[in-house]
Amino acid sequence: xxxxxxxxxxxxxxxxxxxxxxxxxxxxxxxxxxxxxxxxxxxxxxxxxxxxxxxxxxxxxxxxxxxxxxxxxxxxxxxxxxxxxxxxxxxxxxxxxxxxxxxxxxxxxxxxxxxxxxxxxxxxxxxxxxxxxxxxxxxxxxxxxxxxxxxxxxxxxxxxxxxxxxxxxxxxxxxxxxxxxxxxxxxxxxxxxxxxxxxxxxxxxxxxxxxxxxxxxxxxxxxxxxxxxxxxxxxxxxxxxxxxxxxxxxxxxxxxxxxxxxxxxxxxxxxxxxxxxxxxxxxxxxxxxxxxxxxxxxxxxxxxxxxxxxxxxxxxxxxxxxxxxxxxxxxxxxxxxxxxxxxxxxxxxxxxxxxxxxxxxxxxxxxxxxxxxxxxxxxxxxxxxxxxxxxxxxxxxxxxxxxxxxxxxxxx
Amino acid sequence: xxxxxxxxxxxxxxxxxxxxxxxxxxxxxxxxxxxxxxxxxxxxxxxxxxxxxxxxxxxxxxxxxxxxxxxxxxxxxxxxxxxxxxxxxxxxxxxxxxxxxxxxxxxxxxxxxxxxxxxxxxxxxxxxxxxxxxxxxxxxxxxxxxxxxxxxxxxxxxxxxxxxxxxxxxxxxxxxxxxxxxxxxxxxxxxxxxxxxxxxxxxxxxxxxxxxxxxxxxxxxxxxxxxxxxxxxxxxxxxxxxxxxxxxxxxxxxxxxxxxxxxxxxxxxxxxxxxxxxxxxxxxxxxxxxxxxxxxxxxxxxxxxxxxxxxxxxxxxxxxxxxxxxxxxxxxxxxxxxxxxxxxxxxxxxx
Numbered sequence: 108x109x110x111x112x113x114x115x116x117x118x119x120x121x122x123x124x125x126x127x128x129x130x131x132x133x134x135x136x137x138x139x140x141x142x143x144x145x146x147x148x149x150x151x152x153x154x155x156x157x158x159x160x161x162x163x164x165x166x167x168x169x170x171x172x173x174x175x176x177x178x179x180x181x182x183x184x185x186x187x188x189x190x191x192x193x194x195x196x197x198x199x200x201x202x203x204x205x206x207x208x209x210x211x212x213x214x215x216x217x218x219x220x221x222x223x224x225x226x227x228x229x230x231x232x233x234x235x236x237x238x239x240x241x242x243x244x245x246x247x248x249x250x251x252x253x254x255x256x257x258x259x260x261x262x263x264x265x266x267x268x269x270x271x272x273x274x275x276x277x278x279x280x281x282x283x284x285x286x287x288x289x290x291x292x293x294x295x296x297x298x299x300x301x302x303x304x305x306x307x308x309x310x311x312x313x314x315x316x317x318x319x320x321x322x323x324x325x326x327x328x329x330x331x332x333x334x335x336x337x338x339x340x341x342x343x344x345x346x347x348x349x350x351x352x353x354x355x356x357x358x359x360x361x362x363x364x365x366x367x368x369x370x371x372x373x374x375x376x377x378x379x380x381x382x383x384x385x386x387x388x389x390x391x392x393x394x395x396x397x398x399x400x401x402x403x404x405x406x407x408x409x410x411x412x413x414x415x416x417x418x419x420x421x422x423x424x425x426x427x428x429x430x431x432x433x434x435x436x437x438x439x440x441x442x443x444x445x446x447x448x449x450x451x452x453x454x455x456x457x458x459x460x461x462x463x464x465x466x467x468x469x470x471x472x473x474x475x476x477x478x479x480x481x482x483x484x485x486x487x488x489x490x491x492x493x494x495x496x497x498x499x500x501x502x503x504x505x506x507x508x509x510x511x512x513x514x515x516x517x518x519x
Numbered sequence: 520x521x522x523x524x525x526x527x528x529x530x531x532x533x534x535x536x537x538x539x540x541x542x543x544x545x546x547x548x549x550x551x552x553x554x555x556x557x558x559x560x561x562x563x564x565x566x567x568x569x570x571x572x573x574x575x576x577x578x579x580x581x582x583x584x585x586x587x588x589x590x591x592x593x594x595x596x597x598x599x600x601x602x603x604x605x606x607x608x609x610x611x612x613x614x615x616x617x618x619x620x621x622x623x624x625x626x627x628x629x630x631x632x633x634x635x636x637x638x639x640x641x642x643x644x645x646x647x648x649x650x651x652x653x654x655x656x657x658x659x660x661x662x663x664x665x666x667x668x669x670x671x672x673x674x675x676x677x678x679x680x681x682x683x684x685x686x687x688x689x690x691x692x693x694x695x696x697x698x699x700x701x702x703x704x705x706x707x708x709x710x711x712x713x714x715x716x717x718x719x720x721x722x723x724x725x726x727x728x729x730x731x732x733x734x735x736x737x738x739x740x741x742x743x744x745x746x747x748x749x750x751x752x753x754x755x756x757x758x759x760x761x762x763x764x765x766x767x768x769x770x771x772x773x774x775x776x777x778x779x780x781x782x783x784x785x786x787x788x789x790x791x792x793x794x795x796x797x798x799x800x801x802x803x804x805x806x807x808x809x810x811x812x813x814x815x816x817x818x819x820x821x822x823x824x825x826x827x828x829x830x831x832x833x834x835x836x837x838x839x840x841x842x843x844x845x846x847x848x849x850x851x852x853x854x855x856x857x858x859x860x861x862x863x864x865x866x867x868x869x870x
Contacts, residue, residue, distance in 0.1 A: 138668045145753060160672075160837050251741060251748070251834025257572035323742055323833045500672070500751050501836040 135163055142171045146249045146504045149514035151488065155503065162503055165495040167488050172518040180478035184444035185211050186285060186421055188478070193279035195463075195480065196516035198241050201234030201270070202458040203516075204283045209364050210454035210465035211285045215419045215447055221366075222410040223287035228366040229300070229403045230273070230282060231456075232396040236307075237266040238459035239393050246386070246508035247318055250327050255314050262310055265303055272296050286420030287413035301404055307397045315390065328382035332494040332506040335380055342493065343486045346461025347392060348510050351377035351385030358457040370402050382509040389511070392459075419445050444473010453481075460484055460511055484517035545637045546627070553626050557773045558588035560822060567826040595769075598762035603666055606759065610664035615760065615767035618657025622774035625650040629781045630705045632791045632811040643704040644696065647782060648689055651737055654775060655681035658739075658746060658756050661768070665759035673755030676837060677746035680736055683844035684743075688733035690852035694726040694859040695719050695786045708790035717794065720787040725855040727787045729848050731824075734779040736844070738772065740825055742832040743840055776825055777818065784817035 141152035150171035156164040176195060180188040192207040193200035205227050212218060219227070244259030267277040273296055274282040274289060282289050318324050334342070339352040349356055357374040359367040375391025377384030414420055421440055422433040449471045455464035461483030468477040487510040494506040525533045562577065562585065569576030577584030602611060628643040630636040640646060655677060662674015696702060698719060699710035711719050720727045736743040747755030757768045784790055791810030798806040835843070 136668060136672075138672075146751065157672075160676075247833065251744070252832060253568070254572050254830045257574060261573050317831065318833075321833065323835055326839055327833060327836060499836060499838065501748070501834075504751050 133158070140503070141168075147507060148245065148512060151507065151512065151514055151517075153491070153503065153507075155500070157500070160499045160501075162495050162498050162500065165492045165498075165503060167491045169485070169488055169514065170518050172514045174519070176519045177478050177480055181475055184440070184473045185214075185475065186440060186444075188475075189284075190279065190281045193281055194515060195482065195519065196238070196458065196460060196484065196513045197278060198513060199234040199238035199459045200278060200280050201230045201282060202238070202456070203463060204281060205231045205234075205365065206454070206456035206458060206463045207465055208283045208285050209456055210452060210467060212414075213454050214450070214452045214467050214469060215285065215416070215445065217286055217414050217416045217419055219287045219365075219414055220411050221408045222291075223412040223414075224366045225403050225407050226288050226292055226412065227283055228370065229292075229400055229407075230270075230280075230288075231365070232399045232403075233266050233269065233300075235396045235459045236393060236400075237263050239389050239396070240266075242389060242459070242508075242511045243314065243318075243386075243393070246505075246511075247324075249504045249508045250324065252317065252321075252324070255317050258310075258314060262307075269296065269300055269303065272299065284413065284421060286416055287411070291412045297404055297407075300400065304397055304401045304404070308394065311390070311393060311397075319387075319390070325383060327501070327505060328386060328509075330379070331382045331498070331502050332509055333379065333381045334490070334494060338493075339380065342490045344461070344490060345483050345486070346457065346459070346511070347385055347389045348461060348483075348487055348490075350374065351388045351509075352380030353378050358455055358462060362455070364454075364456060366403060367399075369406065370399050372399050372402075382505050385509045419447070440473075446473070447471065455481065458483065460513065460516065461487065463516075480516075480519055482516045482519060484512035484514070485519075487512050488517050542637065545635075549626050549631075549637055550623060553623070553774065553777070554770070556777060557770055558592065560773045560777060561591070561769075562588050563819070563822065564826045564829075567823060568830045571827070571830045592766065595766040596763050598765075600762040600764065601759075603759050605666045607664035607666065610660050611759075612764075614657045614661035614664060615757075615764045615771070616657075617660065618654050619767040619771040619774070621650045621653040621657065622771040622778065625778040626774070628704060629778070629785065630708065630790065631814060632807045633705075634807070635811075636705060639703070639705065642702045644692060644702045644707075644782075644786070647778070648685070651688075651775070651778075652681065652685055654771065655685075657768075657771070661760065662746075662756040665756075667759050669752045669754075670756050670758045673746045673752045673758070676752075677739065677756055680739075680743065680745060680840060680844075683841060684733045684736040684848070687729055687844060687848035687852050688737060690849065690856060691726045691729035691733060692782075692786060693852070694723045694855050697856070697859050697863060698722065704785050704790075707786055708792050711789050712792055716789075717792055718787060718789040723787065723855070723859070725851055725858070727783075729852045729855065730783065730787065732843070732848055734783065735825070735828065736840070738775045738779055738825075740776065741829040742835050744834060745837055745840060748834055776822060780818040780821035780825070781814075783821050784814055788817045788821075790814055790817070 136157045138155050138157060139152065140155055141147040142150035147153065152168040152171065154166045154168065155162055174194070176191050179191055183191070189204060189207060192203040195203045240259045240263050244256035248256040270280055271277045273292060274280055276282075334344070334352055336352045336354050339349050340354060344352070345356070353376055355374060355376050359372075360374055372395045375388045375395065377388045413423070417432070417436050422436050426433040427437045447469055449469055451466070451468045453464055453466040455462045462481065463483060464481030466477070466479040466481065467475045470476040490510065491506060494510070495503050498506065565587070566576040577587035580586040580590045602608065625647050627637040628640060628646050630639075658677040658681070659674045662670045662672075662677065665671070695707060699707040701707060701710070711717055715721050735741075739746050747757070752758070757765055760768060791814040793806070793810055793813055798809070801809065
């Protein structure tokens, strides 16, 4: 069944007849879904006006997880604000870190060495797998299938173990640094990662066997939450949510950062712009992420992992304890921050959720005058009322899942 | 014993009193053993699902986690019983009782092995339908009386779901009744001996299919667990229940599943009946024990199907559920009745 046909049928279902005189007076039932609700992925609150099972109006309320990350960033040096970005989208913190350091490096006018760029690409794609696999599990769980969720969590656990092996932290990693990465990766880590990469496609096949061609899954997602390419662009959607509508826009391709210009990968694109196509796009991205990691491991160059810019990057810890120069640099950078030129910069990176942009205004001091985060989840949450127009309650759940939002990032 | 009774109540009533005592004992046995099965059905479900989901399931309480159901029960019993302030209190108290009692009452007409049934009534199947419909009142009333919007929606969903699927389930069993010529479950089991493989599931495959789907919907299990769809309605009709009232809904649901599995085993899968060459040379009690074992295997195989489906399939949407019920199952069941009737007319000697 094509999306158009399904949509036409859907409208018949939701068409309401005007009440005649002398019949029952009906009122709409207003329910508050969230902020504590099993399917709202955190603290999203939706106020739904219901006519029976049909959603007449859907109003999202955000802000329950607001911590003032942007303001906090303005009171910290560029180095000290990095851990704040972990807490934006807390299930893909590695990607946020990579986006942040890329933006700061552009502001500073430095570039990370080649090896560091490859390592960042590897960890960013690992973050993408971990985020997408959680999305896959929870989206499918919302629609009622429990098993893929637990299988997905088992896979994600392996990624977290690898992160732990890499930098000691599992969730809030803060591994990339301005000018490179915190530490070089070990051969042991690479071997374990390569093993994961080789096994991953067959694990993906397992999930897809349960979900992709499942008749009920298709009934629940094909033709649900349809948004056309034009409308999707106008709403400012990015990432898989945009590509599901058939717009071939991926920052990794159009403005490559890190090592993406040296890696071969495809950008999966949907067609109909419904939940099913967005699902297919993200499943495709999972396989592509795996492909990227594999290539990066094979092509990983040798060399240093931190840029040679002593006044703009934090010196290595062992040198601080031995060398006067490094100690002075460390002291100045930590207390006062780096001295940089005035100016502003906006750098966007492709995180699992979409386009994560960091905008800095520098007034020449060690702290940003203004830090602004362009959070894809916030934009995606705003499109929910549009997606839920004429939907049933069950479709609202499918739509929340399909836009893939994390409220930590949305509320900042 | 008889003499004492005759002395106390008089010779006319003695027989009745003995009968009543026997029925009471049977009832107690069925409820006790039935609830034990319900408890372990939850354990069985958790283990089966866990192993399908790369987990281990309960294994801490007792050997292999076997005492987990009792631990859960005790925990629920000691939980605070919260009643919403604006709830309709009498109905709120009554709803879980109706739900649980109707599920338990269904056990009374099920023949567990040859000759063992609490109430051997001639309208056993109709009685089962009546009880499962009555259980829906418990759900609807709980949704209504909780004075909570989520519970209310769950109750509404349940009402429409049960009404739609009750019809297809009733119709799916009409074929069985026609072939057996009786509503009595023991007679239905005996009637199956004359058919290939000794089961009605072969000649009544259409009816069996409709029954299985309707049974899932009747017991509110995935893929039709809309009244309690946790990702949509939090917990559906029992959102506001806690403590032992919640446990009653829980037990009622699993009792309902066991009853449905038993109906499937009795009406379609041959129940306790064993081929004559097996039972012919066995002493009576051993034949009956073997029959009971055979019946239980069928029941638990059907329960396994419940769990298997639950861990495999996503949930249907409300309108899709209705469409399946009215557009697919009811026509199929009606067609099955017509085919069975025609077959019965044409092959009179055979059937």
